[in-house]
Amino acid sequence: MNRLKQIILAVFIIFSFLFVFSNEPTITAQQSVTEALTGFDDQSNGFTDASTHRENLDAFAETEGIKDGVGPVFNSFSCGECHSNPVIGGSSQITELRAGHFDGQKFIDHPGGSLIQSRAIDPSIVEKVLDGNEVRTLRLSLSILGDGYIEAIDDSVLLDIAKQQPNLSGGKINGQALWVPVEEAPGVMRIGRFGWKSQQASLLSFSGDAYTNEMGITTPLFPIENTSNGKSISKFDPLPDPDEGDNDDIEIFTEFMRATKAPSRDMQLARTSSAQAGEGLFNNMGCVICHVSTFKTLPAAFKINGGTFTIPPAIGDKIIHPYSDFLLHDIGTGDGIVQNAGQETRNKIRTVPLWGLRTRNRFMHDGLSLTVNEAILRHAGEASFVIDKYRALSKKQKQQVLTFLSSL
Ligand code: HEC
Numbered sequence: 001m002n003r004l005k006q007i008i009l010a011v012f013i014i015f016s017f018l019f020v021f022s023n024e025p026t027i028t029a030q031q032s033v034t035e036a037l038t039g040f041d042d043q044s045n046g047f048t049d050a051s052t053h054r055e056n057l058d059a060f061a062e063t064e065g066i067k068d069g070v071g072p073v074f075n076s077f078s079c080g081e082c083h084s085n086p087v088i089g090g091s092s093q094i095t096e097l098r099a100g101h102f103d104g105q106k107f108i109d110h111p112g113g114s115l116i117q118s119r120a121i122d123p124s125i126v127e128k129v130l131d132g133n134e135v136r137t138l139r140l141s142l143s144i145l146g147d148g149y150i151e152a153i154d155d156s157v158l159l160d161i162a163k164q165q166p167n168l169s170g171g172k173i174n175g176q177a178l179w180v181p182v183e184e185a186p187g188v189m190r191i192g193r194f195g196w197k198s199q200q201a202s203l204l205s206f207s208g209d210a211y212t213n214e215m216g217i218t219t220p221l222f223p224i225e226n227t228s229n230g231k232s233i234s235k236f237d238p239l240p241d242p243d244e245g246d247n248d249d250i251e252i253f254t255e256f257m258r259a260t261k262a263p264s265r266d267m268q269l270a271r272t273s274s275a276q277a278g279e280g281l282f283n284n285m286g287c288v289i290c291h292v293s294t295f296k297t298l299p300a301a302f303k304i305n306g307g308t309f310t311i312p313p314a315i316g317d318k319i320i321h322p323y324s325d326f327l328l329h330d331i332g333t334g335d336g337i338v339q340n341a342g343q344e345t346r347n348k349i350r351t352v353p354l355w356g357l358r359t360r361n362r363f364m365h366d367g368l369s370l371t372v373n374e375a376i377l378r379h380a381g382e383a384s385f386v387i388d389k390y391r392a393l394s395k396k397q398k399q400q401v402l403t404f405l406s407s408l
């Protein structure tokens with residue numbers, strides 16, 4: 001190669017580099033993947049500014065009255081009353097009641113629906129469990145903190161987890177993914193991920209559902225008032241339905257939930273050698289098959305919920321650690337209720353996310369396990385093989401698992 005050719009080649013290489021690097025802004029303009037914000041601090045994750053988040057939080061916690069549409073049958077006066085520990089949006093000790101009948105083949109809803117509202121605005125319409133409805137369950141209030149990130153998990157991720165769950169010698173771990181309707185996008189279905197039965201996929205859908213079913217406030221999205229044990233109670237209803245002329249309130253609740261940070265860990269405890277050994281055991285025993293530790297959310301600008309919501313930069317491309325697969329499993333704790341899917345879901349419950357576990361003192365869907373160890377020992381069915389490994393641990397190893405769990 002003569003000198004001139006060498007120079008031309010060198011110039012070519014330099015220009016190639018310049019070209020690549022001059023394109024860099026479009027490369028870095030794509031958001032990099034980062035850990036989601038965490039904290040029990042009432043602050044926004046960046047989706048809304050601080051003052052909007054404060055206003056939305058106040059709306060979520062605001063006590064509504066009968067004149068605002070509460071009732072005629074309802075469970076409580078505000079979202080915040082049940083979602084408040086240790087900050088607004090968290091969980092609480094409040095449970096709800098569901099009931100129905102099993103005829104040997106299939107579950108039949110209690111008259112008026114399996115949800116039995118526990119309060120009413122008149123003594124004559126308080127809902128009761130009627131004879132012949134021997135299937136009953138309590139449902140503990142769930143935390144909504146960090147749910148914006150959960151909403152931004154792609155359906156395909158949940159479907160892949162379901163597909164890949166293994167056949168262990170104790171039986172198949174057989175997580176079931178459910179397609180559920182997105183109410184604000186008629187005809188659109190997504191994989192359910194919210195609620196004890198994975199009954200919703202969209203936080204706006206859940207908000208409309210909760211406003212009607214928990215508080216008795218109907219909206220254009222959920223315009224139909226509840227009955228009392230199947231009997232119309234419209235003569236007790238001071239407002240024509242829908243109680244709200246628009247969906248503004250439920251949109252505000254949704255914006256609040258999407259802007260919450262994920263539950264934070266107790267990092268001091270998490271760094272102890274005991275917690276780290278416990279985490280290793282949790283993974284090796286196979287708890288992590290259902291309590292999946294890590295997910296990545298869809299990228300910013302991606303549209304979900306039938307195109308009705310565009311993922312913002314604050315929620316997109318985030319790493320989260322919810323410790324759940326959001327799938328339904330029969331681990332022998334099933335509550336006998338068929339809510340939103342086929343009869344095979346009767347005794348299945350969604351893997352409850354373990355993030356924020358350290359803030360709770362009642363466990364499982366009914367809140368009837370009062371220590372984490374008791375909650376673990378209640379797992380059977382699909383979880384038998386894994387739980388047998390837990391039973392076989394030494395006292396010290398069990399303590400390590402519990403230390404790890406209490407850092408979550
Ligand atoms: C009476 C108590 C109560 C009230 C009031 C209440 N909730 Fe809930 N919330 C619950 C319970 C119980 C669950 C679990 C229900 C189930 O799955 O059966 C739940 C679950 C949820 C979930 C699913 C969380 C998850 O990650 O799975 C969302 C979202 C939610 N509620 C939002 C709201 C909103 C918004 C309001 C106000 C309009 C509200 N809730 C009012 C008790 C309540």
Ligand code: HEC
Nearest residue numbers: 287290329333349350351352363364365375382383386390
């Ligand atoms: C086959 C799936 C599966 C496996 C494996 C599994 N879990 Fe679970 N876990 C669940 C489901 C489903 C629930 C909720 C059950 C209910 O509420 O009735 C749950 C609930 C829990 C809870 C209660 C949390 C709360 O807030 O109520 C704890 C703690 C827990 N699991 C820990 C473990 C540990 C530790 C292991 C491993 C030794 C394990 N799980 C293995 C599916 C599983």
